[in-house]
Amino acid sequence: MIWRGLIGTTLALAIAAAAGPAVAQAKKSGLPIPRFVSLGSGEVNVRTGPGKRYPVSWTFVRKGLPVMVVDEFEHWRRVVDSDGAVGWVHKALLSGRRTALVSGATRPLFREPNPASSALLLAEENVQGRLLRCEPNWCEIEIDDRRGWMQRDHFFGVLKDEVF
Numbered sequence: 001m002i003w004r005g006l007i008g009t010t011l012a013l014a015i016a017a018a019a020g021p022a023v024a025q026a027k028k029s030g031l032p033i034p035r036f037v038s039l040g041s042g043e044v045n046v047r048t049g050p051g052k053r054y055p056v057s058w059t060f061v062r063k064g065l066p067v068m069v070v071d072e073f074e075h076w077r078r079v080v081d082s083d084g085a086v087g088w089v090h091k092a093l094l095s096g097r098r099t100a101l102v103s104g105a106t107r108p109l110f111r112e113p114n115p116a117s118s119a120l121l122l123a124e125e126n127v128q129g130r131l132l133r134c135e136p137n138w139c140e141i142e143i144d145d146r147r148g149w150m151q152r153d154h155f156f157g158v159l160k161d162e163v164f
Helices: 009-018
Strands: 003-005 035-039 044-047 056-060 066-073 076-080 086-090 099-102 107-110 119-123 128-134 138-143 146-151
Touching (some): 066 086
Antiparallel strands (some): 003 056, 128 138, 138 146
């Protein structure tokens, strides 16, 4: 687990859904939603609603972790993590730096975007890397100072059809 919390994912989803109507009237940044960002701090409080008056549900304890922004309210961003947990984070605690989190199993990082190419390393589940660019089926990732290619369905941190 990459976060420590006071309430479970199911309750966090219910609370976040209840906060939804206030968001419909919110100022928006103009950036696309959904989009991926990363945590800009090693300790990030996630709240039940968009403001300091809302209680902290849990605290992320891993800088650079990718999260998906699914809504905005003023300076607050509603995020979803790789486990599907939902909560509100102040935008000052987020970074535009793109990262990836290996998911499901140990995954190879290939020299080329081709499974027949040589593997540079095997990354265990929850290993974090820097996301450099994505093509339709593969993304270039830097893990442990090695750049290579990983199939886009082997990690969390990119939208299904996102190319950049």
